[in-house]
Amino acid sequence: MKKLLSGDEAIARGAYEYGCTFAAAYPGTPSTEILENIIPYKEIYAEWSSNEKVALEVALGASLAGARALVAMKHVGLNVAADPLFTAAYTGVNGGLVVVTADEPSLHSSQNEQDNRNVAPFAKIPMLEPSDSQEAKDLVGEAFRISEEFDTPVLLRITTRIAHAKGLVECSERQEVPIKEYKKDVAKYCMVPANAMKRRVFVEERTRRLAEFGETFPYNRIEWGDRSVGIITSGISYQYAKEVFGDGASCLKLTLTWPLPEKLIREFAAGVEKLYVIEELDPFLETQIKAMGIPVVGKEIVPNMYELSPEILRQKFFGAESAPNQVADLNLPTRPPVLCAGCPHRPVFYILKKLRVPVMGDIGCYGLGLQPPLEAVDTTICMGASVGMAHGFQKVGAWSGLDRRAVGVIGDSTFFHGGMPGVADMVFNKGGGVLLVLDNRTTAMTGHQPHPGSGITAKGEPTVEIKIEDVVRALGVEDVQTVDSYDLKAVEAAVRHALEYDGPSVVICRRACALLKGLPDLGKAVINQEKCTKCHACLRTGCPALVSHPDGSVTIDQTACNGCFVCGQVCPFGAIEKVGGGERG
Amino acid sequence: MAKVTNVLLVGVGGQGTILATRVLAGVLVEEGFDVKMSEVHGMSQRGGSVVTFVRYGDKVYSPLVERGTADLILAFEKLEALRYLPYLKPEGTLVVNDLALLPAPVLLGKAEYPYNALDILKQKVKDLVVVDAAKLAEEKAGNVRTQNIVLLGALAKRMDIPPGTWEKVVSENVPPKTVEANLKAFWAGWEA
Incomplete structure (x- = not known):
């Protein structure tokens, strides 16, 4: 059955279908809905951990205990979890371990913009990048399989336009995966220097085998079209490239984006006249492909910050102008987010x-x-x-x-x-x-x-x-x-x-968040217009329920007011009155 | 490439565009289209400007709509209708709720609200539909909380989808006790 799911919802569905029995996360946009959508599955233990580092450690413990475990976080959350991740790369896993990083190009709700694809070579763990919700679900299964076959945590990297974009997903039944046996193995799990030095060698050998695996991994695929232009791309950028170039260009869609399949890339490069890399944020693929000695054009054309879009690609590649109805001359007021009415x-x-x-x-x-x-x-x-x-x-x-x-x-x-x-x-x-x-x-x-x-x-x-x-x-x-x-x-x-x-x-x-359900009714604040001197002291609270009118008067939007009565406490004239509700409980 | 229809739903965080989006998505899936939609959650939802992109057709790649390509825009607020106007095709349709929600800079006296928004829209948009959703919700549906469905009804009339599908999906997505009011609201919007 096909369902319209966001990438986050699809990853949760993938966890369910592919036998995951353990999930942990700390909330963070745009990753939050992954765990939120796992929680209702009774087959999966799920917890909000106290932070991302703890979440990853909890999931690693679950993996060693034999369960398929998934841990999700936003891009900056992976900074917090970096410490256990970089050594879990050495220990490997018992049950499959999938680490989801949800990056936020254009930092809609974040303090920075970072491209966590760079973490994969840094930590030396394989990385998968889905291009839509269907792949987001499918790749959870692939990630668990790779994790167990190659004895490694797997990074599943998504971005906002995967996490929060919806697409059709073919859903199936759950495949139960039994909890594996736990065997004490200090050489593998106790990363004291003597053991870690040996695992360091294993990690290099594993990376070599993963690169070989990527050569025939079906999600890394060449779509031959017009051979005058070839595009190497991954993740959401694949959709943008297809949108703009259609089938008029050949495309190498990479999904296992670290380690890269060098032979496949060489085959593709040899089959086209002009080679481009289309990727959002850092020149992650481009730098590696250039290091292979393959000439390719990337960040000379494609911006290295903020989200990409078909519109940006169209403009950069074809100089196309759009937008007939410009409104820049109207000087429209911005609408920044604000603290809610009644926010404590x-x-x-x-x-x-x-x-x-x-x-x-x-x-x-x-x-x-x-x-x-x-x-x-x-x-x-x-x-x-x-x-x-x-x-x-x-x-x-x-x-x-x-x-x-x-x-x-x-x-x-x-x-x-x-x-x-x-x-x-x-x-x-x-x-x-x-x-x-x-x-x-x-x-x-x-x-x-x-x-x-x-x-x-x-x-x-x-x-x-x-x-x-x-x-x-x-x-x-x-x-x-x-x-x-x-x-x-x-x-x-x-x-x-x-x-x-x-x-x-x-x-x-x-004081509880005013948007929480089940809070006591605090009544409403109302301005007594006879007492109001239009001094606007109340407006200095910045409450969005206060409406100032062109004649200088102020009223309170009764549907928005949550009755916190902060405005009433700052009014020097006692002009704001409380109507209804109980005592401030 | 096969035809893809582009729709924008724009408004203010907290206005509840979510239900309208869910119904629209449900209708498109029911009709067997390939569908992609994209929105941004998080900080912007705290009273900020919000936009949902919806694209449907035989095969859809990008979840984002490019400026100048929207066939339909449904604006839950007038300033937001103006803000996203560059997305509309020259021959596109704009359905706008006759509602002004003042953003923080206006409330603080640091910016002017474009109270002439409808006049500007009339000049710039060939196919403009103005809906007083609050009035219709109250008078025709007897429930002021059905404004979203009124607006959706006005959008639905301009999409080539049988009304029966809309009625079915609306009924499935609203609380059982409010089905009748929401269906009245849908038709009030359709006829607006």
């Missing part, structure tokens, strides 16, 4: 802006706190960076006598992911930084996945709810405060106290 991060950033303190941000919705009118965030680097940076920033002040007080701001899920070692470091090294944990009870940006503080597992079972207060106290922080994020006065008092406190200080600002 808003009041915290409102106070931080008021206190004019440098804010070391982190990865999550609260990154949006950098935008006007709040403009409260100074930095955004990577998961967990807030606390270490706040500590380093503050240390310069302590060292020099200058005022370098800073506040780190981190979400609850990010705290469990990468924040805890930073807190330990700050305490250990006698720091005086301030960390605000914006605990909105979920992993919000990626769509509300549970985390170690949620009290519920990926499968929906109740579990231990790890309390952030307990964690930071256990890590040696003595000054720990908890406030309701919606209570502006309480937030301000707590942050002021923390900034004055001599030593590391943590403030947990707790």
